[in-house]
Amino acid sequence: MASKKYFLLAGAVSLLAASSGFAQVQPTGYDALDSSKVPSKRMVQQNNFQNHTSNFPAKPRDMWELGFHGGLHLIDGTVPPRPGFGGGVSIRKSLGHTFSLRAEYTGSFDYGQDYKLRPVPYTADAVNPWGPTAAKNGGMIVPNYKSANHQLSLDVLMSLSNIMFYKAEPKANWYVLAGYSIVMADVDVDALDGNGNGYDYSSVNFGGKRKDIINQIRSIQDKKYESNAPAQGNRIAIGRHDDNQLLRHALDLGTGVAFKVTKRFNIGIEEKITMPFDAYLDGYAGPGGSTKDFYSYTNVRLNFNLGNPNKRVQPLWWINPLEYAYSELSNPRHMKLPVPVLPDADGDGVTDQFDREPNTPAGAPVDSHGVSRDTDGDGVPDYKDKQLITPTYCQPVDADGVGKCPDPECCKNIAPANTCSSLVLPSVSFKGAATKVSKDQESILSSVASTLKANPSCNVLVTGHAGAKGKKGGVDLSSRRVDAVIDYLADKQGIDRGRFIKQNTPGESATVDLAPAN
Template sequence: MASKKYLLLAGAVGLLTASTGFAQVQPTGYDALDSSKVSGKRLVQQNNFMNHQSNFPAKPRDMWELGLSGGLHLISGTIPPHPGFGGGISLRKALGHTFSIRAEYIGSIDKGQDYQLRDVPAGAQYAAWDATAAVSQSKGLGYKVVPNYRSQNHQLSLDMIASLSNILFYRAEPKINWYVLAGYSIVAADVDVDALDGNGNGYDYSGINFNAKRSDIRKQLNNLRDKKYESNAPSQGNRISIGRHDNNQLIRHALDVGTGIAFKVTKRFNIGVEEKLTMPFDAYLDGWAGPGGSSKDFYSYTSLRLNFNLGNSSKRVQPLWWINPLEYAYSELSNPRHMKLPTPVLPDADGDGVTDQFDREPNTPAGAPVDSHGVAKDTDGDGVPDYKDKQLITPTYCQPVDADGVGKCPDPECCKNIGPVATCSTLVLPSVSFKGSATKVGRDQEAILASVASTLKANPSCNVLVTGHAGAKGKKGGVDLSSRRVDAVIDYLADKQGIDRGRFIKQNTPGESGTVDLAPAN
């Protein structure tokens, strides 16, 4: 089972290599192998990654984002608001691919106008409405007013933003960034009301038809008022002496929540739309508390945002919320440039060095010499493989052979009627072939010389003539090459097989340069 797994792995690697040869796809957002965009304090981690000592690259330097915003600003409270305007400037920095932090200033002007008479609650904070309430009471309307307000606001925020759309599985670089935010604001609000006419008197509402349509009521009120907003609005809590009127500015802590979406135009510029709610937990942002002061007002800012990426593109990447962190991992799978691929291990059941899928003889005994197809070698072609052959080189005229590969050589015709001859003269010794300019005894030659050694050990009185061939017409370097091959054969028989060096006679002659011939010397 394990061998099949390795085989499948090798096949997958082969297909991967073949496919990447046609298209070398590089990451478009950020290349984790690019150390030029890594800060000095993170180079140690980057070097460990490049040297395969860490699985994680260092976080790159990324650009800051400068944002300009403008849009609809409203106060959601007790008094119906009029559409107001807000504008802001922000600076945002990524903490990672998902989270970023943004500092922002927002300035706004908000107005509101009620359309019905309301009882003036008890409390010193509502003293601004006393003159108008007294006029209403004198007209038989009760101690009532129609509230209005104008609020000039300055807001400083520090928000945490979470990007929800940049981790993509089916595309490389995000074109849209959807995010949510939450954070803290401090708000300075100058809230004023128009409670007196141009002569300093309270407004007379007796001429207003409060049974008319709401839009008509507001038109009548707008015609009545001078819109000077001369009085501080009712409030609770701390004020400071900032603004057009003394002791007028509200300072409030607030919680921010919101969401937005941005559309990439270029790698330097994007356009976004955002909705941000700021909740100071104060009932007097519109100058009028709800019943019992229980309702809490909040700011709503719906803005169009123009965002610009700041920084040197040769040293910094885009803000990380515009980069898909999976892109490098996918590109590395498609086009490996950094990962170390294991060397494929292919199954070889008989251990002969030829994998099973190419082995024509998959059950060769251990240690048996085989050819490139995994078939046991038969050097002399007598039908007995070398690992069984006790006579490794059997001349053709001595075949057929027995089960041990030993042949029976017939007596020469000239000697059939002659008495016994010297043993040495009947020895048949093979030649040793060398390929190219080789001078070392290889595995094939070792098998042949092992047979020669066996013959010499059986005939200790026989000497051997070792003849090398210097090549035709004294080819340059041939004599030296031939001599070295002769020495290699003698060294092997003497050092490896224990044959006495005194039994060898060396000579070099012209002829085929690739062989060393062995013959009885007696």
């Protein structure tokens, strides 16, 4: 029989293995055990994972992100830029927890105004719009431009902050991006006045402060931007003026951060650089055309997650893929835990670390310490005892556990025909201060009841022991134990109470003795 300590230890291990049923902390971002968010084409992998034939769960469906953006748009080139505005719309889809793909349209207006006299630029076009102005200023001009741009982009974004070791879900998502754009730019310049004449800048004090110079220049210009800007060619026939649209391929680079407001909405800030590798985006090439212009777009983004939350998780760049692994280590729900194996060399059900008798013979009943059980306390273990229950007054016993009970003084001369005097009744044991008959002692009293029913003329002397002389509470404890034995035989076994005779005697014993009283 397994010991109580062994059961307690096994129970503790079982609680650890089944801890998912108690205060289980579910993953907040994505539960890998939730198959409702796995597409049918990946269900084979999910089933293999749940059946422990694969270590990896299937990638879930996740939401798309629809974004609207707007902000400061500038052309970084030879001509100093003035603030412009850009805006547009985007759609983004994850490729995994780190990489995602975003398609985007951006429309913008850019402006530039120089404050220096510069040589008239070379142009591949047949007509140079700056000719009249250059003629009035000794071959010098003051460049300016207005550009209307359309940009289609396909960018790969890499999230930098969603794989975290110390938090569940990221509240902010930092990312970098790189990609490809095709840009259509309609670049026009203000090179002529309303009468088609060039501007005369002889009255401008170019040695003054920059702000004052620009104010003087702009007081001369009419700001109509009536002419196509010079270009190195490659125009298409779209634009505010005929044949004025530049079509360019471009490289995108950028970085940004988004802040989660809810699971369906976030706000982002992004800086994106677009490099078409063209010197004429601002209508004026640098010396020898070596300076390449690029677009700078600093924007605010409003992003919305699209999709049914019952079938899709958040976009994967908002989910920490380590959260499920950590939750499984803390509170296993899917992990297969091995059955605990505790060594028990003699197979008596008591683990070796608690076994005080490690070599008990096979099949021998033991107590909670692994020691061979001795029910009647006669010194002979039960597996050797041929008289399992020997009354204390019949002890000591022989090597087989059989005792020799003395004849009562009152009955020594009674004829053998009296069967009551030959009855041998056992003693009932109590542990500690217990006054209730234990389960194992109930079986002893059941055998006593059977004997009394077979001998209805025999009465029983029930003897309790009050303990050492002067021991406080001894008589009361002894009486209660005697009453408990009589109550069990009378109430549970149906023996007439009139057949019992009670008495208490001194002695250090935790037993109640039963003997024939006839």
